[in-house]
Amino acid sequence: MEQRELVIIGAGPAGLTAALYAKRAGLDTLVLEKGKAGGQILITSEIENWPGTIESTGADLAENFRAHAEHFKAEFRTTTVRKLEVRDGKNIVTTSDGEIEAKAIIIATGASFRHLGCKGEKEFIGKGVSFCAVCDANMFEELDVAVIGGGNTAVEEACYLSRFAEKVYIVHRRDEFRADKVVADRAAKNPKIIPVWDSVVDEIYGDGIVEGVRIKNVKTNEMSTLDVNGVFMFVGTVPNAAYINDVVESVNGNWIKADCDMRTSTPGIFVAGDVRDTNLRQVVTAAADGARAAMSAYAYINH
């Protein structure tokens, strides 16, 4: 079986930062990534809270992260991790291409979009329902769209969509956004953005493609419709941790628990980034977790 000092699972901001720190510390480091290195920021329109860079596209920032890890000779492999286990006291990663034993492992597989679960959502994915403004916004040039959610991602992506769409409704279950004030203020000043407060989506309907959403006011129970051709879902995330089973302790549906040095409940297994049980999931926190996890892995391997 292939044997490595450190295996990092996932090449988003957390995994790429961990790779950079681990290589600089002299560890034999292998990064396993199922897709393109960069993680969620690859589909992020603009990032303006990565310190030292006033504004960057997500794609540019992702490329900088990847190039920086590669500069220090981190080794990358494109493969999907299917299972993580401790066998005879050894940490084993099972990938779609075979097994790897590692002295230390960093779990950095991030998170994916939560689905709303309303009628029509599944049926219209790719036919008007989207989870990625950067990927699909240009298909809605001069059309009306609805964004579902009220956090930073929902409001930022609504601003991005307004460059293309005629009108952008933001359907939110509360009467104010959860987004940071600077983000919410920007949306408030945007004439194309129309908040629909106290409302939830009941159904997405259409004939082959999306033609509208039926919404319910949670205060009055009144039902109404919005004539839109696009529905962008930004209602939270779920951890990419199904492959982990019970190898490490997790809470509330698989968010992985760690101490402040990113140590999980299992010796030699560390965690970093959005997949961790934490209350702030951003590029800067993922990167910071990655640095800590790498240094903890270094200490574990060397002592």
Ligand SMILES: Cc1cc2nc3c(=O)[nH]c(=O)nc-3n(C[C@H](O)[C@H](O)[C@H](O)COP(=O)(O)OP(=O)(O)OC[C@H]3O[C@@H](n4cnc5c(N)ncnc54)[C@H](O)[C@@H]3O)c2cc1C
């Ligand atoms: C639309 C959008 C806008 C955002 N805007 C901002 C913003 O403005 N500012 C900000 O700071 N943050 C923003 N974020 C959040 C930020 O992108 C995340 O917090 C950050 O990317 C988390 O990094 P991560 O490395 O923990 O996980 P991720 O970025 O999710 O990366 C995880 C990686 O692991 C890989 N992976 C998953 N499972 C497996 C497996 N089984 N095997 C192999 N590889 C696997 C994935 O392919 C992915 O590349 C935004 C996110 C989105 C989606």
